[in-house]
Amino acid sequence: MKLTGACLLVCITALFCQSEVTAAQSDIALELPAIETSQYHRPYVAVWVEDAQQQPVKLIALWVEKPDWLKDLRRFWRKIGRSNTALVDAVSGATQKPGSYTLHWDGKDDNGAALAAGQYTLFVEAAREQGGRSLVKHEFNLPSEGAVIDIAAEGELGAVKATIR
Amino acid sequence: MFKKAAVLLTGLVVSASISAHTLWLVPSHYVLSKQDSWVSVDASAANMTFVPDKGIGLQSLKLYLPDGKVQDVSSVHQGKRKSMADVQLAGDGTYRLEMANPLRFFTSYELNGERKRLMANKQERTAQLPKGATKVETTQMRSRNFAYITVNSPTDTVVKLQGEGLEISSNVHPADVVAEENLQLVFNLDGKPQAGVKGVLSYEGELYRNDAGRIEFETNADGRFSFTPATAGRYLIEASYSADSNSALADKVRESVTYTFEVALP
Numbered sequence: 370m371k372l373t374g375a376c377l378l379v380c381i382t383a384l385f386c387q388s389e390v391t392a393a394q395s396d397i398a399l400e401l402p403a404i405e406t407s408q409y410h411r412p413y414v415a416v417w418v419e420d421a422q423q424q425p426v427k428l429i430a431l432w433v434e435k436p437d438w439l440k441d442l443r444r445f446w447r448k449i450g451r452s453n454t455a456l457v458d459a460v461s462g463a464t465q466k467p468g469s470y471t472l473h474w475d476g477k478d479d480n481g482a483a484l485a486a487g488q489y490t491l492f493v494e495a496a497r498e499q500g501g502r503s504l505v506k507h508e509f510n511l512p513s514e515g516a517v518i519d520i521a522a523e524g525e526l527g528a529v530k531a532t533i534r
Numbered sequence: 535m536f537k538k539a540a541v542l543l544t545g546l547v548v549s550a551s552i553s554a555h556t557l558w559l560v561p562s563h564y565v566l567s568k569q570d571s572w573v574s575v576d577a578s579a580a581n582m583t584f585v586p587d588k589g590i591g592l593q594s595l596k597l598y599l600p601d602g603k604v605q606d607v608s609s610v611h612q613g614k615r616k617s618m619a620d621v622q623l624a625g626d627g628t629y630r631l632e633m634a635n636p637l638r639f640f641t642s643y644e645l646n647g648e649r650k651r652l653m654a655n656k657q658e659r660t661a662q663l664p665k666g667a668t669k670v671e672t673t674q675m676r677s678r679n680f681a682y683i684t685v686n687s688p689t690d691t692v693v694k695l696q697g698e699g700l701e702i703s704s705n706v707h708p709a710d711v712v713a714e715e716n717l718q719l720v721f722n723l724d725g726k727p728q729a730g731v732k733g734v735l736s737y738e739g740e741l742y743r744n745d746a747g748r749i750e751f752e753t754n755a756d757g758r759f760s761f762t763p764a765t766a767g768r769y770l771i772e773a774s775y776s777a778d779s780n781s782a783l784a785d786k787v788r789e790s791v792t793y794t795f796e797v798a799l800p
Contacts, residue, residue, distance in 0.1 A: 440567035443799045447710065450567065452687040502799070 393534035395474045400527025403467040410498040411464035415445035421488045426478045431461040441496040495525040555579035564796035578616035583736040586616035598692040600627025627689035632680040643667040655783040674784035684709035697725030700789035718760040727757025733773030763797040
């Protein structure tokens, strides 16, 4: 989850070494815009995948701090956060400052099982204390031969670009 | 002692005289992500939705815990325009705030061309009605004002019907009501869906719109009223059901509820 260059390198190396046994990784690049304001707090961010029945199947990233404000990631809270504490604890990491980040997803669900073929939706939600809330989403199909998702910047979120493999 | 009696008496007078007003309970939070959170509850009797008008006594305010147990709410303040209560929600689950008036009986009658009323049921009234009273009719009344609050994972215990009086059930849990998604509310009388329940749906911000956007409804044969909230926000349902009764205690029954809930962002 910590998206430093070193981590990225490790991930790439891991991918390279295991390319024969694991599915290719999807990359999700997202940007947290710098917002000029006197009281800037880092946004809470959740990135996850829902299936065609709008059921969450994979929580990819969760950047949060205090539990008090988890509910402000409204959809994330309703779909995942309020009822899956273990998953939240396992996935959550610290909030991030404005900048560009790349997340990796091995295409598996929260239990480590491969996802069935079908339609899915990538969700990215961000909420900032004394700021706004943004929710963006994009459908994709699995299996996906490198489909590219491109979501324009909106409010608390900069552009989201994902390559689903 | 005298003061307490006076307050109680005022409470009665107020509840009778503000019957044209709608009494609602609005918690500061309908959804919480932390245990032991405090919630402040606003209560008022008002014409305009969520614009407080008259503070009300909160002596009968109760908090139903996720396991079904009931707590009195002791931290209350009655203000001029609204009243406030503080409740702390210890564990996960869905809570119900409820202010219910127990069954009350009013007997109305006419004497020398003048309409009068006394608080008595059909059996008690014989002894109390003056000679020459005509057009005698006894109404059994009950009202219930409630709202649900959910801490972390939603639960169903306090959402289930109790099978008494007018109650509301729904196709989705109160913590799952979302803008742009259809919401079906079923109005139940004594545990069974009731057709002909009349109500009004309204939402916050009426003071700042020319068109209040209220929806008047009447439940269908399945006791249902369904609608799709266009916007997220806090909503109010006020509904009542009146019918003739052949009980030993009343000629008519009137059951009423007010229910506030939050419509979440998609």
